[in-house]
Amino acid sequence: GAVVSQHPSRVICKSGTSVKIECRSLDFQATTMFWYRQFPKQSLMLMATSNEGSKATYEQGVEKDKFLINHASLTLSTLTVTSAHPEDSSFYICSAPRSGGADTQYFGPGTRLTVL
Amino acid sequence: KQEVTQIPAALSVPEGENLVLNCSFTDSAIYNLQWFRQDPGKGLTSLLLIQSSQREQTSGRLNASLDKSSGRSTLYIAASQPGDSATYLCAVRRGSYIPTFGRGTSLIVHP
Numbered sequence: 001g002a003v004v005s006q007h008p009s010r011v012i013c014k015s016g017t018s019v020k021i022e023c024r025s026l027d028f029q030a031t032t033m034f035w036y037r038q039f040p041k042q043s044l045m046l047m048a049t050s051n052e053g054s055k056a057t058y059e060q061g062v063e064k065d066k067f068l069i070n071h072a073s074l075t076l077s078t079l080t081v082t083s084a085h086p087e088d089s090s091f092y093i094c095s096a097p098r099s100g101g102a103d104t105q106y107f108g109p110g111t112r113l114t115v116l
Numbered sequence: 117k118q119e120v121t122q123i124p125a126a127l128s129v130p131e132g133e134n135l136v137l138n139c140s141f142t143d144s145a146i147y148n149l150q151w152f153r154q155d156p157g158k159g160l161t162s163l164l165l166i167q168s169s170q171r172e173q174t175s176g177r178l179n180a181s182l183d184k185s186s187g188r189s190t191l192y193i194a195a196s197q198p199g200d201s202a203t204y205l206c207a208v209r210r211g212s213y214i215p216t217f218g219r220g221t222s223l224i225v226h227p
Contacts, residue, residue, distance in 0.1 A: 107152075
């Protein structure tokens with residue numbers, strides 16, 4: 001079953017509104033989570049690293065005031081797209097690494113954001 | 117900066133064919149390489165993970181190989197089925213948890 005969940009799976013909003021996306025690790029604790037953005041037929045581009053108990057680390061070119069990240073607990077990270085505009089429409093995916101064993105990353109199912 | 121390239125970008129084949137998907141990377145100092153499957157509008161499902169010390173991994177009809185020195189990995193799909201239709205992504209990790217993704221190969225297997 002899924003080990004990382006995202007909510008909502010799909011959201012449509014008007015330009016200028018803010019949208020919050022949640023990412024949860026379901027049966028393990030994640031001190032670090034990652035937020036990606038994916039445009040149609042493109043690869044995943046890392047936006048930021050969410051760190052529990054400290055500020056997020058943003059990749060170059062990503063506006064931290066535009067994309068607010070809060071790692072509220074060891075199982076929850078939220079991404080808020082503030083004052084969304086049509087160009088923010090995209091597929092947002094989070095992931096959480098799970099250490100031990102294969103030491104792999106688990107990805108959420110993604111959130112499709114459409115800004116009208 | 118690590119760059120990951122996947123060839124071909126798209127592939128359409130009849131059911132039953134054996135397939136080879138290619139992934140190349142520019143920096144051979146990797147920690148591991150992972151192949152994912154992504155269905156349209158969905159998240160990623162991990163298929164195979166190859167550690168830097170390994171040469172290949174197998175799961176069912178899937179086999180992934182890794183040649184670090186040449187910066188290449190191959191995903192082999194045996195006896196393809198329509199249910200294999202999806203985008204296949206290759207991701208390379210250096211030392212941290214952050215992988216670099218290729219753009220993927222979009223696969224269509226038609227009956």
